[in-house]
Amino acid sequence: MTYFIDRRANAKRKSAVNRQRFLDRYRTHIKRSVEEAVNRRSITDMERGEKVSIPTRDISEPVFQHGPGGKRTIIAPGNKEFVEGDRLRRPGGGGGGGAGEGGASNQGEGMDEFAFTLSREEFLDFVFDGLELPHLERKNLVDLDEVRPVRAGFTREGVPARINIVRSMREAHARRIAMRGPIRRALREAEQALEAEERKDPVLRNPSRIEELKAEIERLEKRLEAVPFLDTYDLRYNNLVDQPQPSSKAVMFCVMDVSGSMTQAHKDIAKRFFLLLYLFLERNYEKVELVFVRHHTAAKEVDEEEFFYSRETGGTIVSSALSLVDEIIEARYPPTQWNLYVAQASDGDNWDDDSLTCRDLLAKSLMPRLQYFTYVEITPHAHQALWEEYERVEAEYPERFAMRQIVEAGDIYPVFRELFRRRSTQ
C-alpha cells in the first residue's frame, strides 16, 4: 500500500514561528549587528538582508557531555603505516581532542560563531524597531475628503447589482411560512371535517355540508398557491456607506543645501538621512511621494538623480527652498488629503538676514500644515544664525519639529533613532 501526496502547494514557511522565536530571543545580539550594518552600508544597499553572527557559547543548548581529558579509546579508519605499539605525537596539541572521532561531541559545534542571514524584511524590522514617527495618528477625520465605502448591514432598497441572495431568500422563506401557516391550518381542519363527514353513515351525511367543505378546500388551496415564492418585500440589498478614511498618503519633501560649502561627504550623509526617513515612511503609509527641493541662492524642484548628484556652487538662501515647498503644497498636496513631512539637511550656512525670514515662513505658514519637520545640520563647527532661529521654532512646536547636529556618517543612525524614538512619555 503506497500513497503519493503532492505537498508542494502546501504552506511553506512552517518554521516561520520558530524562526521568529529565535530572532526575538537573540534580539540584542541581532540589533547590534544591524546597527553596525546601517552605519556601514551605502544607501543603495539598504534594501537587503544582513548576515548576523552570534557567539556559539551564547546560543548553545547545553547537555551533559564528556569533556576533554581522561582516557579514551578511539577507533579510526584508513590505517596506512601504523603497527601495534606505535606511539604518536598528539595532533593539534593540547587536550584530548585528538584524532577527531570519539563520543565527545554529538553536536558538531566546531565553530565559534553561529552565523545566519536576516531577510530584507527582518532586517528592516530591526532597523525600525522601537521607532515611531510622532503624530502617526494621521490627519483628523473631520477635515478629510477621503472616503471609502464600507459594508453596513442590509437595506430594503438598492440597486439590483447589490441584491443579497441569501438574505432575500431567507426573508422570502420566512414570509411564506408566516403567510401559509394559517391557510394550511384552515385547510387541514376543512379536510378533517370533510373526512369525518364522509365517514359517517350515508344516511346521516349532510350533502350540503360536504359541498360547502369542498368549496372551502378549493378556495384555500387557491389561496395557498397564490402566496408568491419571492416578493418584492423580500428583497434585501447589501448596504454600503461611505466612511471617512484616515489618509494613507504621505509626501516627503527632501530639502537640501547644494551650495558650494556642501561637500560630497555632506551630501552622502544627508542622502542616508533622507533614505532612512523614506524607508520609514514607506512602511507606515500605503503611498509615499517624494519631492526633492534643492537650493543655493534659489530653490528648484528636481528629480532624485539630480538632487543627489549634480553639482552647484554659490551662496545660500534657505528661505527660497522653504517658500518653494510652501508653493508646492499649495498647488499639489492639499493638507486635508496628504500627510506632509519635510526633511531638511544643510551645513548651517545661510545669508544672515535670511534666517529670520525662514523662521517666519516656518512658524506662520508651514508648521501648521506639516505632520513633522526634521532638520539635520551636518557640521562639526559652531552653530550659526539659522540654527538659533530654528531653535525658536522648535520651542514653539516641540511636538512636531526636531533638529539635530551630525558630524560624520556614523552619527546618522543614532540621530535618526533619537529623532524618531517612541515618545512614550506623551
Added chain:
Amino acid sequence: MTDRKPIATGSDWNFEILHEFEDEIARLADEYRLDTYPNQIEIITTEQMMDAYASVGMPVGYHHWSFGKQFLAVEQAYRRGQMGLAYELVINSDPCIAYLMEENTLMMQVLVMAHACYGHNSFFKGNYLFRTWTDASSIVDYLLFARRYIAECEERHGVTAVEQLLDACHALQNYGVDRYKRPSPISAEEEARRQKEREAYLQAQVNTLWRTIPERAPVDGELETVAGEGEDPLGLHAGGRYPPEPQENLLYFIEKNAPLLAPWQREVVRIVRKLAQYFYPQRQTQVMNEGWATFWHYTLMNRLFDEGLVDEGLMLEFLQSHTSVVQQPPFDSPHYNGINPYALGFAMFTDIRRICESPTEEDRKWFPDSAGSDWLETLHFAMRNFKDESFVQQFLSPKVIRDLKLFMVIDDDQDEMLEVTAIHDERGYRRIREALATQYALSVREPNIQIYSADIRGDRSLTLRHVQDSRRPLARSVYPVMRHLHQLWGFPVKLESIEGEEVVRRYHWPLPEEDASAE
C-alpha cells in the same frame, strides 16, 4: 540484457512514472520479505525540506526557538552551498511518511523510494528497539496533542515561561528514558483522555511527598513513599534514602517528584520525555538503520537493472551517487568526520551476505552459525534483534576491519603520546571489534548520570551522581545544565563525579558563594 525496456529514461519524473517504479520496487521488496508499514510518499519543495529538517524529522512539532536556530543553520549552510539537502527524510510512523524533494532527478526518486520506503521502513517495523520503544501508529497523533497542549500553555502562561521550561527539559532530554524498563506505548487518545485526571493525581501525590513545604501544602500529615507503601508513620523510614534506588530517568523523576512544578509544567516535562523516548531507538541504531537501507537500495536498484527496468544512464548515475554515500575518508583526510555509518553499515550487511553465500575458512571460524546459512534469513535476523553496539560486537568481520583498515588508538591525558594498540591484523580483530562496539554504546557515549538522592526532610536539595568512565570528566556545559535542572527542581542541585568509590569532583548549583570565584 538485450530486451531492456526501461520504464522511463532521462532525469525527469512525473507521478505516473513514480507509481510504476514504486510498484516494481514493492514487488521486488516482497520477494526479499521486506515487511513494511504502508508508505505515504510526499513530494515537497526545498523550503519545505528545510522545515522538515529543522523540526528534527517531526512532521508536526511544537514551537520552540531551538527549531528556529536549526532552520537558520540549515538555510545558511544550504545557501552557501556547503551542504546539499538530504534527498529524503523518513519518519517512523504508520503509515510511514517519506519526503521526496521535487528537484531530485528520476534516479534519485527511485533510489530514495528503495532506500526510505522499503529500507528504513522495514527497519522501523522490524527492529526490536523500535518495536519496544515507539508506537508508529500513534506518533503523529501524539505530536499533534503535544503541539496543541504546548500552544495552550503558551496562551495561558505566556510564551517565555513555556520557553524556559522547554529549554530546561531539552537540556535533560537524553536522560528521559528508562533503559532497562519497558515503556508503555504512547497513545495520543489515551494521553488526552487521561491528561486532566493525571494532572490532579500527580499534584496530589507530590503534595503528599512534600507535605512539609509550607507554600504548597499546609495540610498536616505524614510523608508517603511514591512506591505506595501507604501511610508511613513519622520517621519510619527515616535515614533511608529517597529515592531508594538511583534513578537514571531524570525527566521522569522530575515529573513525578519536583516539589514546585505546576501541573501543566509536569505535563510539558512529560511531553519532552515521551518524545525523547520516541527518538531513543534512532540514536542507537544509526549504523544498522542506514546500513540496512543502503544495502537494500543497492540490491533493489541492481535488480531493477537486471530486469531491464532502468537504463544504463540511470544506473551509472545511481552508482556514482551510491559510491559517494558509502565513501569512508581515512582518518587523516580533511573530509574525515568520524566513521561514516552508511559505509560501515553497508559494508557489514554486504559482508554478512557474503559470509552466508561464499564463506572462507576464516569466516567459518569466526561465524560458525552464519557461514553457509540462508543469507536472507540471517540478514533479517540481524536487523530484527540488534542495535549498533551488539550488531558490531556480533557481526563485524575481519574482512570489514581489513577493508576499512580500522585501528585503535588510546588517548590518555596522563600519557604525552597517543598509543596505537591494535590494527587490522590477527591480534587486533577482536580488540578492535570490542572497542568499536563500546564506542557505539549509549552508556559510553554519554556520561552516566543518575539521581542519587533527594533530601526530602532537610533542605530539599537534589543530589546526582556521575559515574566516571576512564577518568573522563564532564564538559563545562555541566553548569548550564545544572542551572536548568535547578530551575525544574526549585531547590539546590548537587552533582558528584565518582571514580571507583571516591568522589573526585563536586558541582553545585547555585554556585556556593565562596566557591563562585574559585570556579
